[in-house]
Amino acid sequence: MKSKSNVRTVSRKTMYKALWPRGRKTLDIVPLARRLDTLEGKTICELWDGLFRGDEIFLMLEELISEQYSGVTFVRWTQLPRDGDHGFPDWKAHPNLLTEKGCDCVIVATGA
Amino acid sequence: MRASVQAEKSGIPSASLISEGFISQGNLTAGGLWTPSLPLAMIPGHPDLHDRSELLRAVKEVTFNQVIKALTLQPEETKTDVQSEPKDKDIIFEGTFEEVNKFFYENKWQEGIPIVPPTMQKVEEFLKYTDRSLDEVIGVLLPDNREATIWNVAVNGVMAGCRPEYMPVLIALVEVMADPQYGLEHSANTPGAEELITINGPIIKDLDFNYSQGALRVGFQANTSVGRFWRLYLRNVAGFLPHETDKATYGNTWRVVLAENEDELAKIGWEPMSVDQGFKEGDNVLTVARYTSGSVIVSVYGSTAEQVLPYLEDSIVRHIGWELFFTTGSLGMPGAACTQRPHLILSPCIAEVIARSGYSKKDLKLHLYEHARVPAWKIEQIGRWSNLFPFILCELVEAGVAPRQFCESTDPNRLVPVVCSPDDFLITVSGDPNRNNAYVFVHNGKFGYTTSKKIELPADWKQMLKEDSEK
Numbered sequence: 001m002k003s004k005s006n007v008r009t010v011s012r013k014t015m016y017k018a019l020w021p022r023g024r025k026t027l028d029i030v031p032l033a034r035r036l037d038t039l040e041g042k043t044i045c046e047l048w049d050g051l052f053r054g055d056e057i058f059l060m061l062e063e064l065i066s067e068q069y070s071g072v073t074f075v076r077w078t079q080l081p082r083d084g085d086h087g088f089p090d091w092k093a094h095p096n097l098l099t100e101k102g103c104d105c106v107i108v109a110t111g112a
Numbered sequence: 113m114r115a116s117v118q119a120e121k122s123g124i125p126s127a128s129l130i131s132e133g134f135i136s137q138g139n140l141t142a143g144g145l146w147t148p149s150l151p152l153a154m155i156p157g158h159p160d161l162h163d164r165s166e167l168l169r170a171v172k173e174v175t176f177n178q179v180i181k182a183l184t185l186q187p188e189e190t191k192t193d194v195q196s197e198p199k200d201k202d203i204i205f206e207g208t209f210e211e212v213n214k215f216f217y218e219n220k221w222q223e224g225i226p227i228v229p230p231t232m233q234k235v236e237e238f239l240k241y242t243d244r245s246l247d248e249v250i251g252v253l254l255p256d257n258r259e260a261t262i263w264n265v266a267v268n269g270v271m272a273g274c275r276p277e278y279m280p281v282l283i284a285l286v287e288v289m290a291d292p293q294y295g296l297e298h299s300a301n302t303p304g305a306e307e308l309i310t311i312n313g314p315i316i317k318d319l320d321f322n323y324s325q326g327a328l329r330v331g332f333q334a335n336t337s338v339g340r341f342w343r344l345y346l347r348n349v350a351g352f353l354p355h356e357t358d359k360a361t362y363g364n365t366w367r368v369v370l371a372e373n374e375d376e377l378a379k380i381g382w383e384p385m386s387v388d389q390g391f392k393e394g395d396n397v398l399t400v401a402r403y404t405s406g407s408v409i410v411s412v413y414g415s416t417a418e419q420v421l422p423y424l425e426d427s428i429v430r431h432i433g434w435e436l437f438f439t440t441g442s443l444g445m446p447g448a449a450c451t452q453r454p455h456l457i458l459s460p461c462i463a464e465v466i467a468r469s470g471y472s473k474k475d476l477k478l479h480l481y482e483h484a485r486v487p488a489w490k491i492e493q494i495g496r497w498s499n500l501f502p503f504i505l506c507e508l509v510e511a512g513v514a515p516r517q518f519c520e521s522t523d524p525n526r527l528v529p530v531v532c533s534p535d536d537f538l539i540t541v542s543g544d545p546n547r548n549n550a551y552v553f554v555h556n557g558k559f560g561y562t563t564s565k566k567i568e569l570p571a572d573w574k575q576m577l578k579e580d581s582e583k
Contacts, residue, residue, distance in 0.1 A: 014208065016209065017231055018205045018206070019232065020202045021268055021271060022197075022198075023259040023264045024197075025256060029189070030121055030147050032149055032151075032189065033120045033122075033125040033126070035125050035184050036183055039183065049115075050444015051444065051445070052499075053167065054129065057159065057167070060172070064171070065180075068180075086114075086115075086447070087446065087448075088115040096122075098124050099122060105119075105124060105127070106127075107126070107127045107153075108128045108129065109129040110129050110130070110131065111128060
């Protein structure tokens with residue numbers, strides 16, 4: 001197409017070979033821990049980020065779990081350090097915390 | 113969920129409590145943390161909006177059973193198919209400009225406005241402006257756990273409409289993203305805060321960043337396209353997508369880059385903000401922080417610092433609300449304390465008024481600290497209203513969370529600062545030199561912490577700029 005102006009006209013048929021804009025996904029799947037057969041007699045640890053009424057929800061769950069399972073011990077979030085990101089323990093400073101506390105399982109709150 | 117992953121890695125099963133609106137984000141985040149099958153236990157609705165009986169019913173009827181299931185029933189491990197993804201340098205699509213954009217939009221690689229098709233030729237033009245290897249991995253970005261490389265910085269720089277010579281700035285931006293101090297993983301949180309990039313150094317003039325009238329407005333290629341690059345890169349490499357991993361209630365759009373007026377600073381004898389951040393004057397530096405909101409302070413009146421400062425200080429106090437959480441912290445999140453860093457932008461003429469009253473920047477920060485104050489009861493009220501930090505301030509001080517100055521007495525009317533230290537204030541000078549407006553940005557604290565990086569230039573920077581400008 002001829003044009004008297006200085007505007008350069010790009011052909012409608014100009015084709016572009018576009019590159020992928022993302023990055024390689026690094027994936028090293030962490031296998032999930034073996035689940036428990038029962039909560040009876042187990043120690044349940046609580047981890048809380050300080051938000052969205054996790055403290056109240058934990059108390060409710062403690063009561064409901066204790067009604068259904070006997071001999072359960074709770075290690076409350078107040079008994080664990082909160083020196084890490086989001087109010088959780090600093091895992092670099094306490095790498096074996098959950099084992100040392102005797103946690104058979106953990107409940108983590110609260111995503112919202 | 114990172115805490116849940118830590119437990120799983122230790123061989124301890126976990127149940128992650130997630131409110132209903134976050135289930136899909138929770139699943140996607142679990143995938144990014146290498147545990148795609150991580151079991152979640154839902155709390156119906158939003159906990160903060162239930163009365164006690166509603167919350168109890170939600171927990172009894174739904175959450176409790178899902179917790180038991182999460183802890184006692186082995187989930188089926190999800191298989192992921194990373195091998196089928198394209199690789200760097202793969203041509204992903206060939207078509208016209210419109211066809212490329214349609215394809216990219218359908219794949220969520222552009223945000224709804226056209227991108228510049230990233231072709232090999234265009235990317236190679238960007239790569240000329242760095243001495244670093246194109247395969248260098250700058251970091252691995254959450255939530256998708258993808259590699260940020262020099263290569264894909266160039267690809268997204270092309271797409272954002274940047275010029276090749278912006279490449280050193282773009283690399284420095286991604287270095288911020290990869291710095292754990294910044295907290296990139298919080299870029300999709302509910303408040304929907306957005307970053308502001310501030311730039312200092314001779315590169316402002318090298319690349320023609322606007323630093324005068326309309327300093328925060330689109331219209332200047334450097335400011336606008338570099339700002340766009342940030343969000344595009346968060347989308348394509350970090351993996352933040354609305355309705356998926358991005359849970360902003362509303363969100364903001366990306367901000368144009370703020371360039372400081374260093375001519376004015378030299379005139380009044382103030383240092384650039386980059387020097388406050390620990391760099392040498394004359395270094396090319398960018399500083400990034402996430403801000404929940406920002407607002408103009410209009411019609412600042414007075415011919416002395418004593419006349420203009422009360423209005424500025426009152427404006428700072430009025431704009432910081434729940435964000436005081438990042439000043440005081442809470443018992444549940446003590447690490448949030450003392451991470452609030454509000455950013456005050458002064459137009460040159462206002463900065464001059466303050467400077468000619470004998471104030472250095474340090475003096476100004478001290479004045480702001482001593483006078484931008486709020487009654488203690490107000491902070492406690494906001495804490496209760498939001499349920500983010502429902503504590504008495506003195507309890508936080510006693511617990512070692514908030515510093516001592518927040519409990520110098522128990523008088524609820526005592527005035528307390530909005531930051532922990534005068535140096536927590538960021539001050540920059542920019543905008544129309546002859547308009548008496550200022551601007552305040554309120555900070556998202558540790559969830560987008562103020563982080564600065566030096567911009568590294570290629571060895572023959574000046575020569576390359578000269579040659580390219582003559583083309």
